[in-house]
Amino acid sequence: MEIKQLVRHLVAVACLVPSIASADIIRYSINRTVGSGTVVGFVETNGKVGPLATADLVDWELTLTASNLWPGSPEVIGKSKGNSQSSKIVGQSVVVASESKLSFDFSSPSSGMLFLTSENGEKQGNNYWCLSVGGITCNGEITPAETIGFNDQGFLAQAQPMTGQGRVIIGLVDPVPVPEPASLALVGFGLAGLGLTRRRKQQIA
Numbered sequence: 001m002e003i004k005q006l007v008r009h010l011v012a013v014a015c016l017v018p019s020i021a022s023a024d025i026i027r028y029s030i031n032r033t034v035g036s037g038t039v040v041g042f043v044e045t046n047g048k049v050g051p052l053a054t055a056d057l058v059d060w061e062l063t064l065t066a067s068n069l070w071p072g073s074p075e076v077i078g079k080s081k082g083n084s085q086s087s088k089i090v091g092q093s094v095v096v097a098s099e100s101k102l103s104f105d106f107s108s109p110s111s112g113m114l115f116l117t118s119e120n121g122e123k124q125g126n127n128y129w130c131l132s133v134g135g136i137t138c139n140g141e142i143t144p145a146e147t148i149g150f151n152d153q154g155f156l157a158q159a160q161p162m163t164g165q166g167r168v169i170i171g172l173v174d175p176v177p178v179p180e181p182a183s184l185a186l187v188g189f190g191l192a193g194l195g196l197t198r199r200r201k202q203q204i205a
Contacts, residue, residue: 106168
């Protein structure tokens with residue numbers, strides 16, 4: 001009876017390992033070319049599928065390259081480097097998530113924006129990545145647009161603005177390897193333990 005219970009516990013633990021690894025958080029890899037600049041990194045959400053709001057952004061970190069970033073290029077921006085205003089989604093249905101991709105709708109009839117930035121300790125201002133539509137501007141002029149730039153005391157410097165069209169995929173989910181080795185290792189240890197137990201009983205008999 002004890003051996004059967006041990007097997008049941010091992011099977012339960014082995015099944016639990018993949019479920020722990022596959023949490024609700026979804027990480028989207030970002031790799032964008034904006035004019036002569038680039039945006040590379042990740043954005044994590046709380047797992048919501050459909051239109052997103054600011055509260056659905058859990059974490060993010062991006063490496064920006066552009067000609068007028070401060071103090072130079074490349075610059076890393078991220079949630080841990082900013083403040084409560086460092087990430088913002090304005091409007092409904094402009095940023096849409098699925099289980100495999102993150103998209104921005106430049107054709108949305110309503111105003112909207114995805115704005116990610118972080119504080120810069122050496123100068124009053126922020127490096128940023130922004131996508132906007134419907135009259136909300138990232139750089140003061142062009143909309144709809146995608147822009148990398150530096151916001152200096154309220155002035156949005158025009159750094160690599162690019163006009164946006166239609167619904168654009170801005171992030172993709174990388175394939176996540178299923179942690180089978182961990183599960184198999186647990187089962188293997190369990191079977192080894194059962195083998196030793198059975199061998200000892202045979203020796204005693």
